[in-house]
Each structure stands twice: as structure tokens, then as C-alpha cells.
Amino acid sequence: MMSSPNECVPSPKPVARSSAHSSAQLPSSAEVVVVGAGPTGSAAAIHAARAGLDVVLLDSQVFPRDKTCGDGLTPRAIAELRRLGLADAILGRTRNRGLKLHGFGGSITALWPSGPFPSEGSAMPRTELDAFLLDAAREAGAKVFDGVPVVGVERGSISKAGAGAGVPGVTGVTVKPGDETSTHHIRTRWLLVADGVRSVVGKQLGRTWHRDSVFGVAARSYVDVRADASAGADDEWIHSHLELRGADGQTHPGYGWIFPLGDGRANLGCGALATASRPARANVKKLLRDYHGQVRGAWSMGEPEMVTSALLPMGGAVSNVAGSNWALLGDAACLVNPLNGEGIDYGMESARLAVELISAIGAGRDGLTHAWPALLQRHYGEGFSLARKLALTLTYPKFLPAVGPMTIGAPWGEPLMGVAARLMGNLVAEEDRDAVARLWKAAGRASLGFDGIAGRKPWA
């Protein structure tokens, strides 16, 4: 497991803020402007501030704010939080050792694999996690402004920013704080866009999300879990149900999750995969209530509260993710694993990689335009290309009901699902040399090669 530098940050607790910032408080320029203060944007601001850059972090909402999510932090996320020096504070609240997969007549426990990633995970409501990361960004030296939406990007020659003559790029952003009627401009040398799934700022820069590739639609809720319930007391595992039955008794293509939060509650949710031509048939909020009915007894659960749903952009299915001095990160760059719906980890990883890249290359004539998608492809291209093909099979309504009984409940279920948990979590590292890792990487290479000939590579 990785060492934990700077693990002296206070425990996460939301800081109550009453109002948005005003124009008078905003600077007129910064070396780096980060749009969006989810885990991606806050991680980018922390890395940039620690690299000695003058950073402004902007979010349209006033924190603490909710974000529809399963709140799960798998080993990849813990690894990234460790790099930021923030993991222990989060693991101190709750930590889990792996995944219990249920359905099709069985239950299987898969420990988080040991290896390059930590073998522990956690879960924390996003209201708290995101406020915690935002505070860490401020402590790292970023100038943080919440309640300040970015409403426009200004383009022009960035030669004056030291990038060579006549290079087109982004010269600044326009913001419109709180209820103010007037706008305010912030000039910048670098723009990092982490404004989430719909990425309005990304769209202004030319982002195109390809929904012919697989994406997710999911709902989450919070439920009280009685501490003396046999399953509910068991916070050491996160749970995933692969067999979801609607009120009609039919199996629905989708999956459910229960992520204990360590405070007597769990995040209970469910999701389904879809493409533009095969939209999810299930209403996920309704499916969530059916799922709750299925599991509430074993967990002595209360009623689902704060039920919300949202889309998950997956597998790098997006074009135009960078220009000479700007880049899209996290959900804005569709950095969600199609096989398990995690995006917090990839968002934070992309934040680190982007800051390393801008520190290394300078804006130059081409700058980030090709370097950024190429870097994303190097790190995630093979895994995401393969994952989105496998995930696509789950959009066929008859696939899971047909194949499911041959998995968890079967005699070979235990070893099979152990491997599946590792692959679904994309917990195969570059240095892994075992047979499963070699097979997975070879399949990933073939899949990416196929995309290059007959499809669209991630981020292309």
C-alpha cells in the first residue's frame, strides 16, 4: 500500500456557508482557472496549488451541496486520496474490505485484491466528501469561490500568455456570481473544466458526448440501517445485487448497491446501462423502490430518503476534450468505468495527470490539444474500450437473466466472481503480470485496435 504523506488534515465535516461570493471578491486573473468543485475540480486545484500555480476554483453551487452518487470509494479512489494526503480522514469514518455480490441463488464475497492499489475502500456522502475536498483545496492555497457559475469562455490568441505567436486558445472565463445581474471576467493561462456530466462549459468549447456508446442511468437514496440487523451491522463490505426484480417479478437489466456509510445509514441505489438506440427500459427511481422492497427485511432498513437520479457518462465516449490551453477532466471527459459506474477515482486521477501535463509541456502551438486525449488513451483507453463493449451486452434485456444463473450461484461462482470483481473495478495495474492481467490487457489492446478500424476510440 502507498505511504500517506500529509495525513494531518482534520476530519471531514461540512462547513455551513450562507451565501454565494460576489464580483467584488473575485480576482481579475489567475494562472489556472478550474471550473467545477466536485472531486475532480478540487483535486485539480489541490495539485495545481501544490505545484506552485496561482489557482482559482469556481463552482456554481454554494457548498456544502448534494451530488447524486452512490458515494462509494473503491481502492482506486483511496489510492488517489492517499496521494492528496486525505485518505486516513475518510477511512477513519468507515472502511470496507471488499465487495459482496448477490443474486441468482447465491452470494459471493470478493476481497479487494492486494497489489498496487490499497486493499481497502470507503464510502462517504458527497455532501461531506466534496465539502471536505473543497476545504482541502482552500488549505492548499487555491482561491475558492462557490456560488459563482461560469457562463462563458473567451477565446483569442494566447501568445501574450507566453505560448508562442498567434496560438488560438482560451483567454479567460465569464462568471455571473449569485443573483448579480452583471458579469465578471477572469483572465487565465490554463482552463481546466471539471463541470460534470452535462459539461455546459465543455459544450461551449466543442465537447461532443457520443451516446451511441454505453452510458448509465442510476438512482440513489439514503436509508437508515438498524445496527443490530445481521446484514446492516456488517460495514466491512459493500454490496452489489446483480439480480433486480421489479414488482412484476421480472428480472430487470441493471444492478443494485448498498454502500454502508458508517453512520447508521447506507446509500442504496440502482442503475441500468443504455445506449441512444437501446434506452434503459426501467424507470430507475421505481426500480429503486422495488429493490428496497427486496432487501429491506435482511437489512432492517428504513424508508428511502432523498431519492434522486442522474446520468453517468462512461468509457471516454466524448470528442474534443482539449485545446491548446484547456482540457476537460472527470465526468466532463466521460471518465466513468462502464463496468461499475465509478467516476470519483478517475476524476481525481485525471486532475493529477492534467496538472502534471501542463507543468511539463507549456502551452506551445499544439499544447494540450493532442497531448491530453493521447494521455487519457494511454492510461485508460484499453480498459475502457473493452469495458464498454462488455457493458454493452448488459443493455440487451435477455442477456443477464440468461447468463446470471451461470455465475454467482454456480459451483465455479466463487473464483469467477473474484476475478470479475477485480476486472469490474479496473484493478489491473500496468505492472501486474499474472494470467488474468495478461489476458485482460491483451483483450483491451484488441478492443482498442478494433475501435480504431471499425468504431471510435475513447476520446477520439
Ligand SMILES: Cc1cc2nc3c(=O)[nH]c(=O)nc-3n(C[C@H](O)[C@H](O)[C@H](O)COP(=O)(O)OP(=O)(O)OC[C@H]3O[C@@H](n4cnc5c(N)ncnc54)[C@H](O)[C@@H]3O)c2cc1C
Ligand atoms: C446515481 C449515481 C451513482 C454513482 N455512484 C458512484 C460511486 O459509488 N462511486 C464513484 O466513484 N462514482 C459514482 N458515480 C459517478 C460520480 O458521481 C461522478 O463520476 C463524479 O461525481 C465525477 O466528479 P466530477 O468532479 O467530475 O463532477 P461532479 O461531481 O458532477 O462535479 C461537477 C461540479 O461542477 C459544478 N458546475 C457545473 N457547471 C458549472 C459552471 N458552469 N460553473 C461552475 N461550476 C459548475 C457543479 O456544481 C459540480 O459541483 C455515480 C453517479 C451517479 C449518477
